[in-house]
Amino acid sequence: MFYPGREHSLLNYGVKLSDIGESQAIERLRVALRQLALPSDWVGIGDDAAVCQTEPGLAVLTTVDMLVEEVHFKRSTIAPGDLGWKALAVNVSDIFGMGGVPRWCVVALALPGELKVSWLEEFYRGLAQAALAYDTRIVGGDTVGTPGPIVVSLSVIGQAQKPRLRSEACPGDLLVATGPHGLARAGHWALEHPLAAVSHAMAELAMRSQARPAPPGYPATLAALPRLALLDDSDGLGRSMTLLAEASGVAVVLQTNRLKIHPAVAAIAHAAGSDPLDWVLWGGEDYGLVGATPDLPSATGFRVIGKVEMGAGAWLEDSTGRHPLTNHAFRHF
Amino acid sequence: MFYPGREHSLLNYGVKLSDIGESQAIERLRVALRQLALPSDWVGIGDDAAVCQTEPGLAVLTTVDMLVEEVHFKRSTIAPGDLGWKALAVNVSDIFGMGGVPRWCVVALALPGELKVSWLEEFYRGLAQAALAYDTRIVGGDTVGTPGPIVVSLSVIGQAQKPRLRSEACPGDLLVATGPHGLARAGHWALEHPLAAVSHAMAELAMRSQARPAPPGYPATLAALPRLALLDDSDGLGRSMTLLAEASGVAVVLQTNRLKIHPAVAAIAHAAGSDPLDWVLWGGEDYGLVGATPDLPSATGFRVIGKVEMGAGAWLEDSTGRHPLTNHAFRHF
Numbered sequence: 001m002f003y004p005g006r007e008h009s010l011l012n013y014g015v016k017l018s019d020i021g022e023s024q025a026i027e028r029l030r031v032a033l034r035q036l037a038l039p040s041d042w043v044g045i046g047d048d049a050a051v052c053q054t055e056p057g058l059a060v061l062t063t064v065d066m067l068v069e070e071v072h073f074k075r076s077t078i079a080p081g082d083l084g085w086k087a088l089a090v091n092v093s094d095i096f097g098m099g100g101v102p103r104w105c106v107v108a109l110a111l112p113g114e115l116k117v118s119w120l121e122e123f124y125r126g127l128a129q130a131a132l133a134y135d136t137r138i139v140g141g142d143t144v145g146t147p148g149p150i151v152v153s154l155s156v157i158g159q160a161q162k163p164r165l166r167s168e169a170c171p172g173d174l175l176v177a178t179g180p181h182g183l184a185r186a187g188h189w190a191l192e193h194p195l196a197a198v199s200h201a202m203a204e205l206a207m208r209s210q211a212r213p214a215p216p217g218y219p220a221t222l223a224a225l226p227r228l229a230l231l232d233d234s235d236g237l238g239r240s241m242t243l244l245a246e247a248s249g250v251a252v253v254l255q256t257n258r259l260k261i262h263p264a265v266a267a268i269a270h271a272a273g274s275d276p277l278d279w280v281l282w283g284g285e286d287y288g289l290v291g292a293t294p295d296l297p298s299a300t301g302f303r304v305i306g307k308v309e310m311g312a313g314a315w316l317e318d319s320t321g322r323h324p325l326t327n328h329a330f331r332h333f
Numbered sequence: 334m335f336y337p338g339r340e341h342s343l344l345n346y347g348v349k350l351s352d353i354g355e356s357q358a359i360e361r362l363r364v365a366l367r368q369l370a371l372p373s374d375w376v377g378i379g380d381d382a383a384v385c386q387t388e389p390g391l392a393v394l395t396t397v398d399m400l401v402e403e404v405h406f407k408r409s410t411i412a413p414g415d416l417g418w419k420a421l422a423v424n425v426s427d428i429f430g431m432g433g434v435p436r437w438c439v440v441a442l443a444l445p446g447e448l449k450v451s452w453l454e455e456f457y458r459g460l461a462q463a464a465l466a467y468d469t470r471i472v473g474g475d476t477v478g479t480p481g482p483i484v485v486s487l488s489v490i491g492q493a494q495k496p497r498l499r500s501e502a503c504p505g506d507l508l509v510a511t512g513p514h515g516l517a518r519a520g521h522w523a524l525e526h527p528l529a530a531v532s533h534a535m536a537e538l539a540m541r542s543q544a545r546p547a548p549p550g551y552p553a554t555l556a557a558l559p560r561l562a563l564l565d566d567s568d569g570l571g572r573s574m575t576l577l578a579e580a581s582g583v584a585v586v587l588q589t590n591r592l593k594i595h596p597a598v599a600a601i602a603h604a605a606g607s608d609p610l611d612w613v614l615w616g617g618e619d620y621g622l623v624g625a626t627p628d629l630p631s632a633t634g635f636r637v638i639g640k641v642e643m644g645a646g647a648w649l650e651d652s653t654g655r656h657p658l659t660n661h662a663f664r665h666f
Contacts, residue, residue: 017453017478018446025444025453025476032457038470050472052437054492055388062490066441066475104385106397108486111358113351120350120358124365137371139383139395143358145350146401148481153441155488157395159387 043165046247048097048232049156051163061158063094069149080119082211083152084126090234091156092134093215093287097232099164100218102136108153110146133214162223164230169248169292173229175306176296178288180262181237182269182276184210185283189272196271202264215287219300222293230291238281238325240290241314248292251311254325256318258305281325376498379580381430381565382489384496394491396427402482413452415544416485417459423567424489425467426548426620430565432497433551435469441486443479466547495556497563502581502625506562508639509629511621513595514570515602515609517543518616522605529604535597548620552633555626562625571614571658573623574647581625584644587658589651591638614658 017025030045038044043051049061065087069075073083088105095102107127111120131138136156187210190196190203215232222228229248233240237254245252261276269276292308306317314325350358363378371377376384382394398420402408406416421438428435440460444453464471469489520543523529523536548565555561562581566573570587578585594609602609625641639650647658 015450017448032461044472064439064441064475068479108397108399110401115350117348128365139377142397142399151484153486
C-alpha cells in the first residue's frame with residue numbers, strides 16, 4: 001500500500017537490481033542496518049555465518065542459503081535427493097568454516113503446484129540423509145506454493161566455543177587447507193562426458209563429490225589453537241585465498257610445490273584437456289576448509305599449502321616466481 | 334543427476350503437489366524425518382516455533398516464514414517498506430506465541446533483475462524499522478537472482494526461559510486473548526474502499542494495523558504462571574481456537590458476551606455490510622496472542638473471552654446456545 005508522503009529514494013529511481021549486482025544488493029542491507037549496531041562480541045554479515053553470543057563462552061552460529069531453480073540448479077540435471085543433501089551440506093560447511101558444530105536447521109520451500117510429490121519426497125529423503133550424516137536436527141519448515149521456479153532456503157544453527165573468523169590471519173602464519181580441491185569440478189565434467197577415457201572408479205568418485213558434497217568437519221584437534229583464521233572453501237581455493245587476504249588485510253601465498261592434486265582431478269583434467277590447477281583454484285563446490293595459523297598440529301586433515309605475508313592479495317608461487325592469483329591467469333600452465 | 338538404481342517412489346508416481354496441498358507436503362517432511370528423533374525436551378514441527386534446549390533452563394526458539402509474490406503479496410498493492418516490516422513482524426509474532434523474546438534474524442531474498450534498487454532499499458528500511466521496534470538484530474542474509482517472483486524467507490531466533498506450547502490447555506482453563514481482532518481485515522476493506530463512509534481516523538488505524546502489524550509481545554507478568562497454553566493469532570480467532578483445541582485435545586468455547594469488538598472493526602464492518610464477528614473470527618493477520626490458563630493475572634493485555642472444557646473442537650456460545658465454530662457458520666448474525 002502506498003501512503004502519500006512515503007519516502008522514496010530519488011537517487012536510485014529507475015536503477016534496476018540487474019544494474020548493480022548481488023554484492024551491491026547486500027551492501028544496501030548494510031546501509032539499512034547502520035542504526036542497528038550489533039553487540040561488540042557478535043559478528044554479522046561478512047563471514048561464513050553470523051556469531052551471536054548468548055552465554056559467555058558459547059556462541060550461536062546462524063547461516064542462511066537460498067537456492068533458486070534455473071539459477072543455482074536445473075531440475076533436469078540434479079536428482080531431488082542430491083539437491084536436498086546439498087542444501088544442507090553447504091550450510092553445514094559454513095558452520096564448519098566458523099569452527100562450529102551444526103545443531104539444528106529450518107527449511108523453507110517454494111514449490112510449483114505441478115511438481116510431482118515424488119520429487120518432494122526424494123528431496124526430503126536427501127535432506128534427512130544429510131541431517132543424519134551431520135547430526136543436525138530438522139526442527140521446522142515452511143512449504144508454500146509459487147507460480148515460479150523452485151526456491152529452497154535453509155538456515156542452520158550451530159554452536160562454537162571459539163568462533164573462527166576469516167579476519168584472523170597474520171603475517172608469518174601458515175596457509176593451511178583440507179583437500180581435495182577441484183574434485184567437484186572434475187565430477188561435473190565427468191557427468192557431462194560419460195564416454196570419456198577416464199577410469200570408472202575415478203569418475204564415480206568425482207561425480208559423487210559433486211552430487212553429494214561431504215564437508216569434512218571442524219577437527220577437534222584445532223580447538224586448542226590460540227589463533228586460527230578459517231573459512232569454508234565453497235568457490236574454489238583461489239577465491240577462498242582472496243577472501244582470506246581481504247578479510248585479514250594480508251598477502252596469502254599458495255606454493256604450488258606444496259599442493260597435492262588429487263589423482264582423479266589430474267586424470268579427468270587430462271582427459272578434458274584442462275589445466276588441473278585451474279580446477280583446483282576456480283572449480284568450486286569442494287566445501288573443504290581453508291585457514292591460516294602460526295602452527296598446525298598433526299592429524300587435523302589439513303595440509304600446509306603456503307604462507308601468509310605482509311601485503312595484500314592472493315599470490316601463486318612456483319619455480320618461475322610469484323604471480324598474482326586472478327581467475328584465468330594460469331592458462332600458461 | 335540421475336544415477337541408475339536411484340530409488341523412486343512408485344506409489345506417488347505422477348501425483349502432483351497441487352493434488353495434495355501444503356499441509357500434506359509438510360506431512361511428507363515428517364515422514365522423511367521419522368529416523369531423526371529430536372531430544373525429548375525439543376519441540377519440532379507443529380507449534381509457532383521450534384524449541385531447542387541448548388542449556389538447562391534456556392530454550393532457543395527458531396521460526397521460518399516464506400512469502401512469495403503473487404501468492405502472499407502483490408507488488409502493486411503493498412509498499413516494499415511494509416513488506417519488509419511485515420516479514421519480520423510475522424516471525425516475531427511466532428516467537429511471542431511461544432512465550433519468547435526475539436533476539437536475531439537472517440533474511441534470504443530471491444529478486445528479479447528488473448526490480449528497482451529503490452524497491453530493495455525501501456524493503457530493507459521497513460525491515461530495519463521492525464528490527465529496531467522489536468529489538469531483533471539482523472545478522473545475516475542471502476540475496477540471489479531469480480527468473481520468477483520475489484521470494485522473501487526470514488528466520489528469527491529467540492529465547493525463552495519457559496517455552497509456552499499450544500498443547501498445554503486443560504479443561505477448566507480460561508480462554509484468554511489480546512486484541513483487537515478483525516482490525517487488519519477492516520483495514521484491508523478500508524484500503525479497497527477509500528470513498529466509504531468511515532471516519533478517517535478509524536480507517537487510518539485499521540489500514541495501519543494491516544500494513545504494519547504490531548505483535549503485542551509476551552507480557553513479563555505471564556512468565557510466573559505455572560501453566561499457560563499459547564499461540565499467535567495469525568489466521569483469525571476462530572482458526573486459533575481450532576488449533577488450540579486440536580493441539581490440547583480439549584473443547585474451546587468463545588463466549589460472545591465477553592468479546593469486545595473494536596469500534597473501528599464495528600464501524601468499518603457496518604459500512605461494508607459485513608458481520609463484524611465474521612471478521613473477528615476469520616479475518617486473520619491480527620498477530621495477537623491466544624491462550625489458556627487456570628488464572629489470569631491483571632495488567633497482561635489479555636482478556637478472558639471464554640473457557641476450556643472437556644471435549645473437542647471450537648465452539649461459540651451466545652444467548653441462543655452453543656454453536657460449532659466453523660468458517661462461514663455465522664452468516665445469520
